[in-house]
Amino acid sequence: xxxxxxxxxxxxxxxxxxxxxxxxxxxxxxxxxxxxxxxxxxxxxxxxxxxxxxxxxxxxxxxxxxxxxxxxxxxxxxxxxxxxxxxxxxxxxxxxxxxxxxxxxxxx
Numbered sequence: 757x758x759x760x761x762x763x764x765x766x767x768x769x770x771x772x773x774x775x776x777x778x779x780x781x782x783x784x785x786x787x788x789x790x791x792x793x794x795x796x797x798x799x800x801x802x803x804x805x806x807x808x809x810x811x812x813x814x815x816x817x818x819x820x821x822x823x824x825x826x827x828x829x830x831x832x833x834x835x836x837x838x839x840x841x842x843x844x845x846x847x848x849x850x851x852x853x854x855x856x857x858x859x860x861x862x863x864x
Contacts, residue, residue, distance in 0.1 A: 810832075813828070814828045814829065814831075814832045826859065826863070827855075827856055827859035827860045827863060828856065830855050830856075830859055831852045831853070831855045831856035831859070832852065834851050834852050834854075834855040835848045835849065835851060835852030835855075836848070837851075838851040838852075
């Protein structure tokens, strides 16, 4: 086991590092307009982060002990399909949730 002091040291160091990264960006650029190439790349941040957060929940869900299951796979496919078809993030998320809970309810 890791000691309590080690855990709190890691938490404090990571928190300070995150703060310094954010303050350096906001403090240095603050009120100046960002270049067009930076704004173009920032548009893709959510598109890159969201799949990174969701993919482990689909491929190795804690609810099933880490084994992929049909309900989460179908929900992921429905979410991607509705998202591509409608170009609406909220509709895709709702469709995925409806499919997930419907398949879980039907599977019992």
